[in-house]
Amino acid sequence: MSRWLSDGNSVRGVPATPRYYQAKTRLLDLVNELPDNTPFPPERELSDVFGMSRTTIRKALDELVLEGRLVRGAGRQGTAVAPRGRIHRIGLDALVQDLAAREQVVVRTIGQDVVNVESVLVRGDEPVGVRSACLRASRFPGFAERYDRTTPLRRFLSDAYEVRFGEVCPWCTTALATPRVAGLLDVRPATPLLSVAWLGHDHRGAPVERSWAVLRGDRARLTMQSPRLSAPARP
Amino acid sequence: MSRWLSDGNSVRGVPATPRYYQAKTRLLDLVNELPDNTPFPPERELSDVFGMSRTTIRKALDELVLEGRLVRGAGRQGTAVAPRGRIHRIGLDALVQDLAAREQVVVRTIGQDVVNVESVLVRGDEPVGVRSACLRASRFPGFAERYDRTTPLRRFLSDAYEVRFGEVCPWCTTALATPRVAGLLDVRPATPLLSVAWLGHDHRGAPVERSWAVLRGDRARLTMQSPRLSAPARP
DNA sequence: CAGTGGTCTAGACCACTCT
DNA sequence: GAGTGGTCTAGACCACTGG
Numbered sequence: 001m002s003r004w005l006s007d008g009n010s011v012r013g014v015p016a017t018p019r020y021y022q023a024k025t026r027l028l029d030l031v032n033e034l035p036d037n038t039p040f041p042p043e044r045e046l047s048d049v050f051g052m053s054r055t056t057i058r059k060a061l062d063e064l065v066l067e068g069r070l071v072r073g074a075g076r077q078g079t080a081v082a083p084r085g086r087i088h089r090i091g092l093d094a095l096v097q098d099l100a101a102r103e104q105v106v107v108r109t110i111g112q113d114v115v116n117v118e119s120v121l122v123r124g125d126e127p128v129g130v131r132s133a134c135l136r137a138s139r140f141p142g143f144a145e146r147y148d149r150t151t152p153l154r155r156f157l158s159d160a161y162e163v164r165f166g167e168v169c170p171w172c173t174t175a176l177a178t179p180r181v182a183g184l185l186d187v188r189p190a191t192p193l194l195s196v197a198w199l200g201h202d203h204r205g206a207p208v209e210r211s212w213a214v215l216r217g218d219r220a221r222l223t224m225q226s227p228r229l230s231a232p233a234r235p
Numbered sequence: 236m237s238r239w240l241s242d243g244n245s246v247r248g249v250p251a252t253p254r255y256y257q258a259k260t261r262l263l264d265l266v267n268e269l270p271d272n273t274p275f276p277p278e279r280e281l282s283d284v285f286g287m288s289r290t291t292i293r294k295a296l297d298e299l300v301l302e303g304r305l306v307r308g309a310g311r312q313g314t315a316v317a318p319r320g321r322i323h324r325i326g327l328d329a330l331v332q333d334l335a336a337r338e339q340v341v342v343r344t345i346g347q348d349v350v351n352v353e354s355v356l357v358r359g360d361e362p363v364g365v366r367s368a369c370l371r372a373s374r375f376p377g378f379a380e381r382y383d384r385t386t387p388l389r390r391f392l393s394d395a396y397e398v399r400f401g402e403v404c405p406w407c408t409t410a411l412a413t414p415r416v417a418g419l420l421d422v423r424p425a426t427p428l429l430s431v432a433w434l435g436h437d438h439r440g441a442p443v444e445r446s447w448a449v450l451r452g453d454r455a456r457l458t459m460q461s462p463r464l465s466a467p468a469r470p
Numbered sequence: 471c472a473g474t475g476g477t478c479t480a481g482a483c484c485a486c487t488c489t
Numbered sequence: 490g491a492g493t494g495g496t497c498t499a500g501a502c503c504a505c506t507g508g
Contacts, residue, residue, distance in 0.1 A: 018477065021424070042493065053479045058494090063425050067411060075487030078493055089406070092459065170459050171324070174409055174427050174452030176298055179256055188495085189256065190298050192409050192427030192452075217409030217427075224327065224405050225460045253496065277474065288498045293475090310506025313474055423476095 023050055024060035031069050031081055040070060040079040066191065068218030082218075088123040092224045095121075095213050096168055096198060098131065098153040104184070105149040113137045115144060117153055120184050121213075121220075127185050129215040139208065154200075157209075163202050170198035172222070175214055185216055194222060258285055259295035266304050266316055275305060275314040301426065303453025317453075323358040327459045330356075330448050331403055331433060333366065333388040339419070340384040348372045350379060352388055355419050356450075362420050364450040374443065389435075392444075398437050405433035407457070410449055420451055429457060 027046070034040075043061065047054040061079065064070045071082045094100050102119040110116050115137045121129035133153055135143065140161055147156060157163045175195035182189040193214040200209030215222060262281070269275075278296065282289040296314065299305045306317045329335050337354040345351050350372045356364035368388055370378065375396055382391060392398045410430040417424045428449040435444030450457060 020477080044493085053481095055480090056478060059477095061494095063411065066425075066427075072494060073487085074494070075485075076489080076491085076493055077487065172407055172429060172457040172459065173450075173455070174429050176301060176427075179252065189253065190301075192301075192411075194407060194409050194429070215408075220408070222407040224407065255496080279474085288500090290499090291497060294496095296475095307475065308506085309475075310504075311472085311474055311508085312506065 019052055020056045020059040023052060023057055024063055026050070027060055027064060028069065031064065034081045036081055036083040038081045040081060042078060065188075066218070086124075086126070086219055088128055088220050089223050090121070090123075090129070090215060090220050092170060092196070092222055095129075095131065095196060095222070096170065096200075096211075097155070098133075100129075100131075102131075103127075107144050107147055107149065109137065109144065110134070115140065117147070121215075123220070126219060127216075128220040129213055130181055130184050131211070131213040133209055133211040135209055136207075154209075163208060165208070166201045166203045166205060168198050168200055170196050172196050177214070181214060185214075187216060192217060194220070196222065254287060255291045255294040258287060258292055259298055261285070262295055262299060263304065266299065269316045271316055271318040273316045275316060277313060301453070321359070321361070321454055323363055323455050324458050325356070325358075325364070325450065325455050327405060327431070327457055330364075330366065330431060330457070331405065331435075331446075332390070333368075335364075335366075337366075338362075342379050342382060342384065344372065344379065345369070350375065352382070356448075356455075358455070361454060362451075363454040364448055365416055365419050366446070366448040368444055368446040370444055371442075389444075398443060400443070401436045401438045401440060403433050403435055405431050407431050412449070416449060420449075422451065427452060429455070431457065 023046075031040075041049070043054050043057050046057045046061075050057060061070060061072075065072060068086075069082055070079055072079045090100060098119070100121045101123065103122050105117070105119040107115065107117050113136055115135045117133045117135070119131050120127050121131060135157075137143065140157070146160060147153075151159075154163075154165060158165070173195050175193050177185065177187055177189055177191040177193055179189045181193070182191060185191075185193075194217050195212065195214050197212040198209075199207060200211065202208050258281075266275075276284070278289050278292050281296075282292045285292060296305060296307075300307055303321070304317055305314055307314045325335060333354070335356045336358065338357045340352070340354040343351050343353075348371055350370045352368045352370070354366050355362050356366060370392075372378065375392070381395060386394075389398075389400060393400070408430050410428050412420065412422055412424055412426040412428055414424045416428070417426060420426075420428075429452050430447065430449050432447040433444075434442060435446065437443050
C-alpha cells in the first residue's frame with residue numbers, strides 16, 4: 001500500500017509522471033551524451049524549448065545537481081556537465097582521527113566550557129566535508145592557544161594532554177546542509193549530506209569529545225571496517 | 236513589503252539567510268512546542284500569517300518533512316507533527332548479515348547468471364530500508380527454490396552451500412530514492428537516503444555477493460564498529 | 471461539499487560573472 | 490552591459506479526504 005508508487009494514474013493528487021520528471025528523464029539523456037564540463041543550455045532556454053515554466057525545469061535540474069550529474073556556477077558561468085569520477089574515498093577511522101587533508105581549521109569557544117574545532121575536509125582542491133569536534137574546555141586548559149591547527153586532533157590531545165582514547169561507536173545518517181555548512185562545502189542549502197557522529201571517551205570511560213562530520217554524497221564515500229563476519233550464533 | 240531583509244552578506248547571489256530559512260526556523264520552534272501528531276496549520280494559513288508566498292512556506296515545510304519533523308497526509312488529513320523517538324538503530328553487521336526484521340522478501344532472476352534477493356527492512360511496523368543482494372546463480376544452484384526467505388541470507392548460504400565468508404569493506408554514501416524504492420519505503424521520489432554497499436567474498440577471495448542497502452535517514456541510524464583507535468603511527 | 475497538499479505557470483528582482 | 494542561476498510572488502488547477 002505504498003502511497004507514492006504510481007501504477008498508471010495518479011496517487012494523492014500527484015500525476016503518475018509529473019512533468020518535471022519527464023523533463024529530468026530527457027535532460028539525463030542529454031547529460032549522458034555530453035562530455036565532462038560541457039556547458040549546459042540555460043534554464044530559460046530549456047524552459048522555452050521544453051514548453052515548461054522555468055520553475056519546472058529547475059526542479060528537474062535540481063535533482064540532477066543533487067545526483068552529481070550537473071554543476072551550477074555563479075553568474076555567467078552557468079550550468080555544466082559534472083566531471084565524472086570525482087568520488088573520493090574517506091576512511092571512517094581517518095575521519096575520527098582527523099587525518100584527512102584539511103583547510104580552514106577554526107577553533108572557537110562556545111558557552112562556558114566548550115571548545116569547538118571545525119575544519120573543512122579537502123580532496124583534490126574541492127571541499128568534500130566538514131568535521132566538527134566539541135571538547136570540554138576545563139579538561140584541556142589553554143587548548144585554543146596551544147593547538148597548532150595542523151596536527152590531527154586526537155594525536156594532539158594524546159601528546160599534549162596525555163589522553164588515552166577508548167573505543168568509539170560512530171553512527172551514520174543523512175542530514176540537510178544548513179546555510180552555513182552549504183557555504184563551506186559550496187553546495188546549496190538543504191543539499192543532502194552523509195552525516196557521521198561519534199562520542200569519544202578516554203580509556204576510563206570519561207567523555208572527552210563530541211563530534212560530527214558531514215560529507216558531500218556526490219563527492220565522497222565513507223569506507224568502513226569490516227563488521228564481524230563470523231557466522232552468527234545459532235539458537 | 237521589503238523582500239530582502241538582507242541581514243548581512245550574500246554568497247553567489249544567495250542571501251545569507253534566505254526567507255524560506257527564516258520561516259523554517261520559526262516553524263521548527265513551533266514543531267518543538269507541539270506534542271506528537273498535533274495537526275499543523277495549513278500551508279495557506281502559514282503563508283498568510285508569515286507574509287510569505289505559499290511556495291516559500293512549502294520550501295520550508297519540505298525540509299522539515301525531509302528531516303522527519305513533520306508528516307504530510309493526503310486530502311483533508313493535512314500536515315501533522317511527526318511522532319518522535321522513531322529513530323531506529325541498525326547495526327552495520329546486522330545489515331550485512333541480513334539479521335534485521337524483514338518483510339516482502341523477493342527472489343528473482345536477473346539476466347543469465349544473477350539471482351537477486353530483495354527485502355524491505357521493517358522496524359515497528361514501518362519500512363525503514365531496502366536490502367538487495369545479487370548472487371551468481373551458477374555458484375548457488377537451485378537457490379530460488381531452496382531459499383526459505385526467512386533465514387538470514389548469509390547464514391543460509393553458509394549452511395546450504397558451505398560458503399565461508401571472508402572480510403567485507405562496506406562503503407556509505409547518500410542516494411535519492413528512485414520511484415521504485417520510494418514506493419517500497421513510502422516516501423516521495425528523490426527523498427535522500429543513506430546508501431550502504433559492499434562486496435562479499437568467500438575466504439579464498441572469490442566474489443560471492445554484491446549487495447546494497449538504503450535506509451530512510453529520518454527513521455534509521457546506521458551504527459558501526461569502532462575504528463582502530465590506537466594512536467596513529469608517527470613519522 | 472470545503473479544504474488539504476502536490477504541481478505548475480508567468481512573471482519579478484537580486485547578486486554574480488564574463489565579455 | 491548582458492546573461493546566468495537563486496529566490497520569491499500570486500495566482501491556478503488537480504486529486505484526494507473528511508464531515
